[in-house]
Structure formats: C-alpha cells, structure tokens
Amino acid sequence: MSWYDALESGELTSTPGEYEAKRFGVSVDRISVSASAGTPVDEVLTAVDKSSADVVILRYPAREVTWFAALATGTRTALLADSLVYWSLPVGKGRRPAPLAGFSASLEKVVDDTLVDDLVGDIFGDYGNHYCANPLFKRSEALAGYQEWARRSVADAGAVVLRGPDRRVLALATIDQERSWTEVQLAGVVPAEQGRGRYGHLLAAVEDASTTRRLVISTQGHNTGVQRAWARYGFEPVHTLLTVHLVADRLLLTPRVDGCLALAAPRHAPRGT
Secondary structure (H helix, E strand, O other): OOHHHHHHOOOEEEEEOHHHHHHHOOOEEEEEEOOOOOOOHHHHHHHHHHOOOOEEEEEEEOOOOOHHHHHHOOOEEEEEEEEEEEEEEEOOOOOOOOOOOOOEEEEEOOOOHHHHHHHHHHHHOOOOOHHHHOOOOOHHHHHHHHHHHHHHHHHHHOEEEEEOOOOOEEEEEEEEEOOOOEEEEEEEEOHHHOOOOHHHHHHHHHHHHOOOOEEEEEEEOOOHHHHHHHHHHOOEEEEEEEEEEEEEHHHHEEEOOOOOEEEOOOOOOOOOO
C-alpha cells in the first residue's frame, strides 16, 4: 500500500484488486483508510458490506484498536494479516557507510526481466507477506505477484542496483518518485550477501537517486530485522496500519455433521507459477 494511500489521501478508498484476482483466481476488493481520513467504523463496515468480492483486503490505521472486533462479528470471516509500518527519512540525512572499493550502485533504467524475477525470488522467497495469512492464497503465487510488481516498477522507473567488483547484482531497490517523496517499494540484498553491510550501501544509492526531499519505505510489522537496519541508517517510524482479509464464509467454512465448522478447499483449484 503506497505512502499516499496510507497517509496522504484523506479518505476511504475502495478499488478492485485486479492483479490479485488474476493471480489467485478469486475476486478481490481493496479497501483502505488513510491516516488522515477520520473515517468512522460504521462507514468502513458499510463499504465492506457493499462489496460482492470473494475477499476484501482492508487496511486501516492501527490506532483504531476497536475496529477488529466489529469486523470479526460481521458477515465475513476476518483474518488478521499483520501490520504495515511506515518509516521516513529526510534525503541527505542518512548515516551513509564508507564506500566499498570496487563496488558500484546507481539507478539503472533498464534491468532484464529474468534478472528481476531471479533477484526478487531469491530475496523475497521466504518473506511473510500478508497474503500468507489467507489459506486461499498460495505463497508461490504471492511471490509471483511480487515479481510482476517489480517488473512493472522497473519498466516505469528503472531500479537502484548494487553491483560487486565482478558486476554481479548484489542488491536491488525499486522506487516510485512522487512530487514530495521518493517511495522505496521493494528493496533487498541477495541471501549470499546478507549480513555484510550491503543494505546500507543500497539505501545510500537510493538517496543519491532521489529527486525529492524525503525517502519513505514500509514493511510488514513482523519484519524487525530490516526495520533495525532502517533505524541504524536514520529512518524514523511514522505510521502503522493493520491488514485484515475479510473472506466470504462460503470459501473458508463448511458445516460438518457435528455442527462445527471446518476449513474448506478454495473454490478454484490452485495454480502453479
């Protein structure tokens, strides 16, 4: 969820999740409540009730601690799907590491699609994104969605790439340059190079590539390792929102002879990626 939707839009928005529907084979609506919206829970519940989608992915400010109880007693099964934490840094204020001899990092306008797929697969293959909370969504299909997102981002704006002395790509960051901020979308270091300080060099290259005064970035709340890296670099936390998947009961729950409820298989057969 973009920085604008999470903090700046000032409203509740509802849009079809076209990419998710294509990827997972169930209809999806995405409803988000901006930090600056002041939306009451009744309005959120009405928006959820109006949706005919199989799954509603709802994101709202974590300060609204009473909302989940209302969502959980509605007409859909509510699955808590972690949180998103947003961090911010004034451009030029990062605590940059000393340069690495023989290494280079810059914004590259063209990066091969196959290379992007390989890098995202290696870096984010085990990432616990919010889709993992939903038994209708396969982890492999979620990863394929991240790869597709990265390819689109690179096609639009290129990517910040860290290369070693042998020119191999060691880290990658996709970015979105807005008028007032530069948002880091996907960023990471290949597993073989993790724990060696490469991430700070990637962030420094993102700062160099930024055309705005502020860098912003977000991740799942459980991903504390990367948040520690952001804090060391100089980022500060700004906002947290919760993610809830609201699933039509017919897709998850089926009555048993004893009157209890059990998980049902997805309506659509899972697809490989």
